[in-house]
Amino acid sequence: MAILLFADHDNGTLSEQTAKALTAALQIGPEVDILIAGKGAAPAAEAAAQLTGVRSVLLAESDALEHRLAEASAALIVGLAAGYDTVLAPATTTGKNVLPRVAALLDVMQISEITEVVSADTFKRPIYAGNAIEVVQSTEAKKVLTVRTAGFAAAAAGAAAAPIKAVEAGTEGAELSSFLENMLSSSDRPELSSAKIIVSGGRALGSEEKFREVINPVADKLGAAVGASRAAVDAGYAPNDFQVGQTGKVVAPDLYVACGISGAIQHLAGMKDSKIIVAINTDEDAPIFQVADYGLVGDLFDVLPELERQL
Amino acid sequence: MKVLVPVKRVVDYNVKIRVKADGTGVDLANVKMSMNPFDEIAVEEAIRLKEAGKADEVIVVSIGPAQAQDVLRTALAMGADRAILITTECPVEPLTVAKLLKAVAAQEEPGLVILGKQAIDDDSNQTGQMLAALLGWSQGTFASALELGEGRAKVTREVDGGLQAIEIALPAIVTADLRLNEPRYASLPNIMKAKKKPLDQKSAEDFGVSTAPRLKVLRVEEPAARAAGVKVGSVGELLDKLKTEAGVI
Ligand SMILES: Cc1cc2nc3c(=O)[nH]c(=O)nc-3n(C[C@H](O)[C@H](O)[C@H](O)COP(=O)(O)OP(=O)(O)OC[C@H]3O[C@@H](n4cnc5c(N)ncnc54)[C@H](O)[C@@H]3O)c2cc1C
Numbered sequence: 001m002a003i004l005l006f007a008d009h010d011n012g013t014l015s016e017q018t019a020k021a022l023t024a025a026l027q028i029g030p031e032v033d034i035l036i037a038g039k040g041a042a043p044a045a046e047a048a049a050q051l052t053g054v055r056s057v058l059l060a061e062s063d064a065l066e067h068r069l070a071e072a073s074a075a076l077i078v079g080l081a082a083g084y085d086t087v088l089a090p091a092t093t094t095g096k097n098v099l100p101r102v103a104a105l106l107d108v109m110q111i112s113e114i115t116e117v118v119s120a121d122t123f124k125r126p127i128y129a130g131n132a133i134e135v136v137q138s139t140e141a142k143k144v145l146t147v148r149t150a151g152f153a154a155a156a157a158g159a160a161a162a163p164i165k166a167v168e169a170g171t172e173g174a175e176l177s178s179f180l181e182n183m184l185s186s187s188d189r190p191e192l193s194s195a196k197i198i199v200s201g202g203r204a205l206g207s208e209e210k211f212r213e214v215i216n217p218v219a220d221k222l223g224a225a226v227g228a229s230r231a232a233v234d235a236g237y238a239p240n241d242f243q244v245g246q247t248g249k250v251v252a253p254d255l256y257v258a259c260g261i262s263g264a265i266q267h268l269a270g271m272k273d274s275k276i277i278v279a280i281n282t283d284e285d286a287p288i289f290q291v292a293d294y295g296l297v298g299d300l301f302d303v304l305p306e307l308e309r310q311l
Numbered sequence: 312m313k314v315l316v317p318v319k320r321v322v323d324y325n326v327k328i329r330v331k332a333d334g335t336g337v338d339l340a341n342v343k344m345s346m347n348p349f350d351e352i353a354v355e356e357a358i359r360l361k362e363a364g365k366a367d368e369v370i371v372v373s374i375g376p377a378q379a380q381d382v383l384r385t386a387l388a389m390g391a392d393r394a395i396l397i398t399t400e401c402p403v404e405p406l407t408v409a410k411l412l413k414a415v416a417a418q419e420e421p422g423l424v425i426l427g428k429q430a431i432d433d434d435s436n437q438t439g440q441m442l443a444a445l446l447g448w449s450q451g452t453f454a455s456a457l458e459l460g461e462g463r464a465k466v467t468r469e470v471d472g473g474l475q476a477i478e479i480a481l482p483a484i485v486t487a488d489l490r491l492n493e494p495r496y497a498s499l500p501n502i503m504k505a506k507k508k509p510l511d512q513k514s515a516e517d518f519g520v521s522t523a524p525r526l527k528v529l530r531v532e533e534p535a536a537r538a539a540g541v542k543v544g545s546v547g548e549l550l551d552k553l554k555t556e557a558g559v560i
């Protein structure tokens with residue numbers, strides 16, 4: 001029943017999504033190996049080795065794996081797959097890019113974005129933007145899964161280090177694609193996917209300047225991450241990686257503050273499992289109020305500065 | 312160069328679906344169906360490549376019931392040249408779709424296949440990556456920009472931390488994200504013209520691909536409902552509730 005977990009990391013640091021996916025993996029079975037594919041990725045491997053419950057860490061390093069492009073990563077995983085019954089990854093953009101390629105090469109149907117492990121072959125996953133939950137059983141000899149991490153707590157770190165084994169990286173697939181550059185948004189704020197508090201802005205913000213001027217000070221006071229609706233991202237008020245929703249990030253913080261967001265199905269899909277939801281909207285009939293624990297009908301340009309002052 | 316665009320007929324994005332009381336699935340009777348929104352973006356991108364002289368022909372293909380003709384006609388009205396409908400009795404899984412698309416690719420020999428990144432009904436986000444694997448091609452997923460060059464393409468991808476630019480060898484698979492373009496509406500004259508464009512009908516059996524599902528859906532459940540909330544009258548009241556009642560700040 002061995003399980004291979006394809007880690008999300010940036011060589012230097014291990015993403016918290018990996019620790020969350022490990023929790024899901026350990027609910028499937030106890031023998032979990034974490035695969036670190038990268039280059040100069042020893043720090044990520046060492047962090048993975050300290051996660052509680054890991055059997056061992058496999059470290060594969062090459063130029064082609066430095067950015068975990070799909071073709072080389074999938075070839076690597078397929079080469080290791082014989083030793084495992086289950087291959088899984090957190091449903092980050094890397095996991096979503098690589099694992100279906102692995103599944104097809106293994107002639108297996110992937111189960112995407114599981115939110116619950118029912119048993120070693122049966123899982124729950126949301127469909128139709130989370131408006132229905134499918135309980136689905138795999139009939140395959142091998143299982144390929146991605147894990148929606150919002151519903152799983154991160155495995156603890158600090159355990160006695162599991163062994164790190166080097167594995168051959170191979171060169172297959174490397175000629176198909178090459179990395180050019182990353183244009184990443186840099187921020188001192190917590191990361192959206194793991195933040196305890198998120199302040200999100202919608203179309204009502206009206207401009208990039210206003211978005212920054214009104215949302216950021218409140219987020220800073222709360223130590224919160226900043227999110228956005230698709231409308232706000234499409235209009236250029238916020239970068240693409242801020243988008244929360246069916247096709248953006250799925251989050252479940254302790255507190256989600258939706259400001260000037262109407263509450264379309266696609267947005268709710270990304271945040272309705274938050275512990276406490278606050279909605280600030282001028283329209284008292286906005287659908288967002290149907291999921292809000294606390295609703296404040298009002299103009300966000302008055303409410304948010306006031307909120308910042310009182311915090 | 313030919314560009315192949317797979318389009319799926321799905322429940323319209325504005326419809327809030329209902330789970331059947333007996334837990335066997337989702338109630339799709341009399342529900343509005345449309346082209347998957349990401350596939351509209353994929354069709355638009357292919358048409359723009361043709362308009363820019365970088366593609367010669369845009370072929371759209373759908374796998375599904377006979378009514379999937381409607382979404383193919385929509386794509387033809389937007390500007391695609393011809394359509395292929397592969398009819399199946401039951402809904403098919405992404406792996407099966409990818410196998411059928413591989414067979415179509417073998418016949419048509421496209422230089423590029425543009426899919427949507429995700430179908431908004433099954434939310435799988437698999438088919439493009441699987442097709443790339445089966446063909447042994449490169450993949451540029453979650454694309455927000457696409458530039459075709461000689462034998463290679465530059466794809467800008469929407470990733471968790473922002474954007475990533477990669478170069479991929481052609482022929483390639485690209486999957487469209489929301490911000491790749493804004494799809495056009497079909498004009499009335501083009502809708503009329505589309506009725507005369509060729510639409511080839513096939514069945515899954517013609518390609519010798521088994522449509523038997525690999526996954527067993529045991530039941531479909533209603534998501535957990537949230538308890539009703541309250542409206543607060545002021546910022547002060549809100550902060551008080553967050554501190555004392557909810558304990559989240
Ligand atoms: C395929 C597809 C995928 C999608 N994926 C996503 C996704 O992942 N995430 C997502 O968010 N959306 C997604 N959408 C878009 C979604 O359908 C909505 O269009 C979008 O969420 C609306 O954003 P919004 O609430 O900011 O804007 P609007 O719906 O325009 O709402 C603006 C709100 O602001 C309020 N308002 C206006 N002025 C003020 C003010 N001064 N103070 C307070 N309130 C004010 C208004 O009353 C209104 O409720 C997707 C759509 C499609 C088709």
Ligand SMILES: Nc1ncnc2c1ncn2[C@@H]1O[C@H](COP(=O)(O)O)[C@@H](O)[C@H]1O
Pocket residue numbers: 317318319320347349350353372373374375405408425426427428429430431433434435436437438439
């Ligand atoms: N039945 C189908 N017919 C045509 N294209 C499909 C079908 N299913 C999926 N696709 C394509 O694959 C993409 C991703 O779908 P999915 O992997 O199901 O999320 C869609 O946006 C379509 O471009």
